[in-house]
Amino acid sequence: MSELSVNHLLGIKYLNKQDIQLIFETADHFKEVINRPIKKVPSLRDITIANLFFENSTRTKLSFELAEKRLSADVINFSSAQSSVKKGETLIDTVNNILSMKVDMVVMRHPNPGAGVFLSKHVNASIVNAGDGAHEHPTQALLDSYSIREKLGDVKGKKVVIVGDILHSRVALSNIFALQLQGAQVMVCGPKTLLPKYIDKLGVKVETNIRKALNWCDVANMLRVQNERMDISYFPSTREYTQQFGVNKELLDSLDKEITIMHPGPINRGVEITSDVADSKQSIILDQVQNGVAIRMAVIYLLASKIKQ
Numbered sequence: 480m481s482e483l484s485v486n487h488l489l490g491i492k493y494l495n496k497q498d499i500q501l502i503f504e505t506a507d508h509f510k511e512v513i514n515r516p517i518k519k520v521p522s523l524r525d526i527t528i529a530n531l532f533f534e535n536s537t538r539t540k541l542s543f544e545l546a547e548k549r550l551s552a553d554v555i556n557f558s559s560a561q562s563s564v565k566k567g568e569t570l571i572d573t574v575n576n577i578l579s580m581k582v583d584m585v586v587m588r589h590p591n592p593g594a595g596v597f598l599s600k601h602v603n604a605s606i607v608n609a610g611d612g613a614h615e616h617p618t619q620a621l622l623d624s625y626s627i628r629e630k631l632g633d634v635k636g637k638k639v640v641i642v643g644d645i646l647h648s649r650v651a652l653s654n655i656f657a658l659q660l661q662g663a664q665v666m667v668c669g670p671k672t673l674l675p676k677y678i679d680k681l682g683v684k685v686e687t688n689i690r691k692a693l694n695w696c697d698v699a700n701m702l703r704v705q706n707e708r709m710d711i712s713y714f715p716s717t718r719e720y721t722q723q724f725g726v727n728k729e730l731l732d733s734l735d736k737e738i739t740i741m742h743p744g745p746i747n748r749g750v751e752i753t754s755d756v757a758d759s760k761q762s763i764i765l766d767q768v769q770n771g772v773a774i775r776m777a778v779i780y781l782l783a784s785k786i787k788q
Contacts, residue, residue: 495660529584530544531577542768586607588609619743703743
């Protein structure tokens with residue numbers, strides 16, 4: 480297999496196992512490229528990409544932009560804060576105006592779930608979902624699985640617990656889809672108020688005791704407490720959340736095995752994990768950040784290859 484089965488990356492649920500394998504193999508190549516003295520290849524010199532961020536982002540936007548520039552694509556950036564969207568322009572009109580400038584690909588973050596799917600049906604460009612509401616964040620899930628593969632040799636057969644705000648997390652949903660597709664076992668752990676009612680239908684284990692969850696897993700992916708997505712309080716206080724679901728070095732050291740710690744960032748140090756855990760040898764958080772560039776280079780390169788056909 481040398482090409483993706485899809486023309487857009489809208490969510491992990493639209494990919495198959497072979498797509499993920501191809502993205503990982505391509506990312507292996509680009510990871511070698513970004514560790515060279517000259518970190519750039521001319522692969523996409525004839526491709527123009529628009530990064531449309533209708534929601535604030537720092538690391539995802541930077542990671543995409545760096546990936547695009549290292550592939551030698553032309554890049555334009557759009558922020559809704561200074562745009563005509565504020566004046567009432569529709570999403571389709573905004574994007575079609577940008578596409579009329581001969582843009583080939585759109586990377587979009589949007590606060591509404593399904594925005595990428597909607598756009599893919601109404602505009603003539605390849606769409607990459609960089610996060611849509613509480614729905615999916617496919618490139619984050621791909622880089623997370625890639626980082627597990629790099630650390631532990633394979634994703635298949637591994638036990639991964641996702642800890643925290645599952646209800647509001649697009650990272651959690653995309654990770655569940657990606658990990659299960661690759662043969663991993665998945666558990667979610669968090670306050671009952673932050674576990675979706677449909678969670679048992681996704682085939683995951685559910686645990687509300689962090690020690691039991693950590694004793695079960697090979698990998699713990701600690702999600703950020705997303706205060707900006709919560710319109711009501713789902714737990715009594717941040718202090719209580721940390722006491723019940725936070726991970727510190729003392730807890731890790733008390734386990735009878737060594738587990739791998741992940742976090743999609745940005746970290747609330749002292750809330751989800753303490754600094755001595757975030758900076759420990761068990762943490763692969765910075766590897767996730769580096770792998771994010773390689774994974775996004777791979778996704779963009781593979782989708783652009785289909786545009787050129």
